[in-house]
Amino acid sequence: MVKVAVMGYGTIGSGVVEILEKNKERIRKNSGEELEVKYVLDLREFEGDPIQKKIVHDYQVIVNDPEVRVVVETMGGVEPAYTFVKAMLEAGKHVTTSNKALVADKGAELIALAEEKNVNFLFEASVGGGIPIIRPLMSSITGDEIVEISGIVNGTTNYMLTKMTNEGLAFDEVLKEAQAKGYAEKDPTADVEGYDACRKIAILTSLVCGQQVNYEDIHTEGITTITKEDILYAKKMGRVVKLLAKSCLTENGYCALVAPFLISNDHPLYHVNDVFNAIFVKGNMLGDSMFYGSGAGKLPTASAVVGDIVDMVKHMNTHIVLRWDKEPVKLADYKQSESRFFVRTKASKQEISQLFGEVEFVDVDVLPDEIGFVTAPMSEAAYEQKAKELSDLLRMIRFN
Numbered sequence: 001m002v003k004v005a006v007m008g009y010g011t012i013g014s015g016v017v018e019i020l021e022k023n024k025e026r027i028r029k030n031s032g033e034e035l036e037v038k039y040v041l042d043l044r045e046f047e048g049d050p051i052q053k054k055i056v057h058d059y060q061v062i063v064n065d066p067e068v069r070v071v072v073e074t075m076g077g078v079e080p081a082y083t084f085v086k087a088m089l090e091a092g093k094h095v096t097t098s099n100k101a102l103v104a105d106k107g108a109e110l111i112a113l114a115e116e117k118n119v120n121f122l123f124e125a126s127v128g129g130g131i132p133i134i135r136p137l138m139s140s141i142t143g144d145e146i147v148e149i150s151g152i153v154n155g156t157t158n159y160m161l162t163k164m165t166n167e168g169l170a171f172d173e174v175l176k177e178a179q180a181k182g183y184a185e186k187d188p189t190a191d192v193e194g195y196d197a198c199r200k201i202a203i204l205t206s207l208v209c210g211q212q213v214n215y216e217d218i219h220t221e222g223i224t225t226i227t228k229e230d231i232l233y234a235k236k237m238g239r240v241v242k243l244l245a246k247s248c249l250t251e252n253g254y255c256a257l258v259a260p261f262l263i264s265n266d267h268p269l270y271h272v273n274d275v276f277n278a279i280f281v282k283g284n285m286l287g288d289s290m291f292y293g294s295g296a297g298k299l300p301t302a303s304a305v306v307g308d309i310v311d312m313v314k315h316m317n318t319h320i321v322l323r324w325d326k327e328p329v330k331l332a333d334y335k336q337s338e339s340r341f342f343v344r345t346k347a348s349k350q351e352i353s354q355l356f357g358e359v360e361f362v363d364v365d366v367l368p369d370e371i372g373f374v375t376a377p378m379s380e381a382a383y384e385q386k387a388k389e390l391s392d393l394l395r396m397i398r399f400n
């Protein structure tokens with residue numbers, strides 16, 4: 001029998017407890033052990049709920065109980081999650097977390113501590129919710145050099161962009177609807193400004209390069225400036241707007257970026273809609289592959305946490321090696337990366353051609369006072385220089 005403690009009885013934590021109960025027999029067979037939740041750490045009491053008898057308010061109760069071998073952290077945020085997780089690892093307990101903020105910030109340090117204590121710190125649920133992506137990267141395709149990871153890793157913004165595309169709605173309208181349905185938070189900043197996606201691509205890039213990628217170093221643009229008019233142009237070009245978190249291997253190392261991109265209909269990410277997530281991975285031997293599924297939500301995310309619990313129970317006396325050194329890596333400057341740029345402007349075709357040379361013009365009948373165009377491939381730096389000189393620039397969205 002392995003005793004488990006769950007820190008944080010919110011959406012994901014309660015999902016973990018539910019799965020451990022519902023799939024008890026299957027989990028017992030697959031892990032080779034019976035699992036029992038002994039404690040649930042939360043500030044609330046949950047009066048009348050069967051969980052009430054397991055509730056504790058002091059994390060030291062868990063730290064000091066040698067019977068608890070596995071701890072689940074589903075509290076979110078860096079503190080106090082970091083203090084609690086560190087104490088659990090120091091006490092020789094295995095920890096799994098769904099908390100991307102914690103992993104992006106403290107992943108390398110907590111992995112090193114887990115190694116020192118010969119336990120595990122796993123975090124499959126921190127990126128892509130229920131989609132297995134970290135384990136495949138760390139085991140199945142670990143023999144590959146990963147030359148690209150491009151992900152739709154935020155369900156909220158993907159839902160919003162899908163609605164804008166399918167129903168011609170404005171950003172504010174879809175945000176209200178997403179909030180009403182519980183897909184978007186009351187304060188949606190982390191999702192719509194791309195901060196959530198930024199932390200997720202920082203984690204994935206850290207894992208593929210084996211070194212700390214500081215999320216602050218990743219240029220991040222959200223979707224708040226995307227309008228109905230942008231979507232009309234996207235449709236005219238047979239493309240969709242998606243918030244991508246991208247990391248590509250260049251001769252100067254990994255180059256990471258989070259921004260809205262225009263994706264063509266022959267790319268697998270084009271078809272990823274609503275709250276679904278997908279992570280497109282290109283390996284130097286494997287070629288292209290895509291991991292698709294539910295990127296958020298109670299049971300999908302809890303399912304990934306339970307997968308980690310089973311893995312830890314099967315490796316009770318072994319540290320699963322994850323190479324993620326603390327030394328921060330220097331990312332390649334995204335301004336040197338090349339792309340084609342879609343631009344909306346009120347400038348004349350003559351001015352555009354003089355500045356950008358040969359471009360493809362895009363007309364949308366219902367927007368007669370402006371013009372769209374797509375540049376030839378050029379660096380971000382070169383684009384920025386030219387864009388500064390262009391009169392009446394309305395929008396730029398990169399081509400994928």
Ligand code: HSE
Nearest residue numbers: 153154155156295296
């Ligand atoms: N807010 C996140 C999303 C939750 O919308 O994808 C999962 O990390």
